[in-house]
Structure formats: structure tokens, C-alpha cells
Amino acid sequence: MAQNMMLYWGSGSPPCWRVMIALEEKMLQGYKHKLLSFEKNEHKCEEVKALNPRAQVPTFKHGDIVVNESFAACLYLESAFKSQGTRLIPDDPTEQAFVYQRVFETNNLQQKMYEVAFYEHYVPEGERHESVLKRNKESLVAELKLWDGYLEKMGKGSYLAGKSFTMADVVCxxxxxxxxxLHCPREHCPRLMEYYEMLKDRPSIKASWPPHWLEKPEGPDMLKNL
Structure with missing residues (x-):
């Protein structure tokens, strides 16, 4: 089954990584894949554009089915292989709602992190303002505090949506x-860092760890002064 799948991806991309974790959790090892370089703009190649007009990764194909948005690809894999591997979406509607809430809240955390860590990348030099970066940092600290509060409320050893590993964890x-x-001060998110330590050696996560992170475990200190 997995041999009929193709994933185009980039190392370190959260959207790509979450699809790879989902594939591992659903026991779909052996899928075809192609690692593309962001630095060389390989994700904008004709091979990708033929499947994804946005020329973005992840670009995922299963047989004749093409699913390009990472949330959609993860949800597709859970639906198509519901009885295989880890159950990522519970049956109970209340539990489902909680998982979906955390899944889509991930967008907030990701965007606020990007706005600080990659501020100089996305904003041209002449348009940068310290006051804007300061506001971005304050917004990110508040977001981290919110997520830390979620984990604090659920208790030690909890996953993002309860006592079981779910799609919320795959995505976030x-x-x-x-x-x-990126050297974020631990005091801003101690519970999230406990959660990170708990999950970083999970087989699906280790198997899909970004290759360039393995080569260079220490990243730049973009969040050091948060």
C-alpha cells in the first residue's frame, strides 16, 4: 500500500514533518519520497507544480489522490487507514472536538513563532521596526504561556489533547x-519543554527527524532573547 504513495518534502518544515509522523504512526513505512532543497528552490520544480499549483511542500500523492495541505494529508491518512497503526482521531464527539481544537490552534503557535524567529527573513531590511518585533515577541510569549497552561491543567505526562497520543501531537x-x-528560554514554556522531552524519542518522531537537524543538532539562537 505504501509503495503507491509519494511525498515531496523539505527538511525541517513543520508541515512536511507532521505528514511524515502521520505516515509512521499509521504503519505506512516504505512510501516513496523525494527530499527537496529550499535553498535551491527545488520545491518549485515542474515535478511538484504538476501536482501542486502552489509549488509548495508537502506535496503528497496516494495512487490518483493528491493531497497537498499538511492538515488535510494527515486527516486523509487517518481516515483511509483508520484501523491501522495508532488511532489518531477518537470516536467520541467530545474527544474529537478537543483534538480538532488543538490541531487547528497549532496554526497560531506556528505563525507567532515564525514572526519572531524568521522576522529578518520575511521582512525586508528597510521595513523592519524594533517596535514590531517587540510586539511579536510579546505575542509569542503570551501564546507559549497559553499552551503551557493547557498542559498544566491536564497534568504531568499528558499529551496535547489528553492521556493518549493523537492527531494534535502529530500536527503540533x-x-x-x-x-x-532555537534556544527559547525554558522559563517561558517549562511544560512544553517537558512535553518535548517526553515525545522526542517516540519511534515515529525519531524516524522522521529532520536530516539536517541530525547533522547539526544545535540551531541558531533566534529565540534566545525572547
Whole structure:
């Protein structure tokens, strides 16, 4: 089954990483894949554009089915292989709602992290303002405090949506992994860092760990002065 799948991806991309974690959790090892370089703009190649007009990764194909948005690809894999591997979406509607809430809240955390860590990348030099970066940092600290509160309320050893590993963890862990890598002060998110330590050696996460992170475990200190 997995041999009929193709994933185009980039190392360190949270959207790509979450799809790879989902594939591992659903026991779909052996899928075809192609690692593309962001620095060389390989994700904008014709091979990708033929499947994804946005020329973005992840670009995922299963047989004749193409699913390009990472949340959609993860949810597709859970639906198509519901009885295989880890159950990522519970049956109970109340539990489902909680998982979906955390899944889509991940967008907030990811965007606020990008706005601080990659501010100089996305904003041209002449348009940068210290006051804007300061506001971005304050917003990110508040977001981290919110997520820390979620874990605090659920108790030690909890996953993002309860006592079981779910789609919320698949989707959000790749974002959370950036905080220790970019030297975010632990005092801003002690519970998230406990959660990170709990999950970083999970087989699906280790198997899909970004290759360039393995080569260079220490990332730049973009969040050091948060």
C-alpha cells in the first residue's frame, strides 16, 4: 500500500514533518519520497507544480489522490487507514472536538513563532521596526504561556489533547520542536519543554527527524532573547 504513495518534502518544515509522523504512526513505512532543497528552490520544480499549483511542500500523492495541505494529508491518512497503526482521531464527539481544537490552534503557535524567529527573513531590511518585533515577541510569549497552561491543567505526562497520543501531537510537535532548537528560554514554556522531552524519542518522531537537524543538532539562537 505504501509503495503507491509519494511525498515531496523539505527538511525541517513543520508541515512536511507532521505528514511524515502521520505516515509512521499509521504503519505506512516504505512510501516513496523525494527530499527537496529550499535553498535551491527545488520545491518549485515542474515535478511538484504538476501536482501542486502552489509549488509548495508537502506535496503528497496516494495512487490518483493528491493531497497537498499538511492538515488535510494527515486527516486523509487517518481516515483511509483508520484501523491501522495508532488511532489518531477518537470516536467520541467530545474527544474529537478537543483534538480538532488543538490541531487547528497549532496554526497560531506556528505563525507567532515564525514572526519572531524568521522576522529578518520575511521582512525586508528597510521595513523592519524594533517596535514590531517587540510586539511579536510579546505575542509569542503570551501564546507559549497559553499552551503551557493547557498542559498544566491536564497534568504531568499528558499529551496535547489528553492521556493518549493523537492527531494534535502529530500536527503540533514539529512546531514545538523549534523552541529548544532555537534556544527559547525554558522559563517561558517549562511544560512544553517537558512535553518535548517526553515525545522526542517516540519511534515515529525519531524516524522522521529532520536530516539536517541530525547533522547539526544545535540551531541558531533566534529565540534566545525572547
Amino acid at each position: 510537535f514539529p512546531v514545538i520542536a523549534y523552541f529548544p532548537r
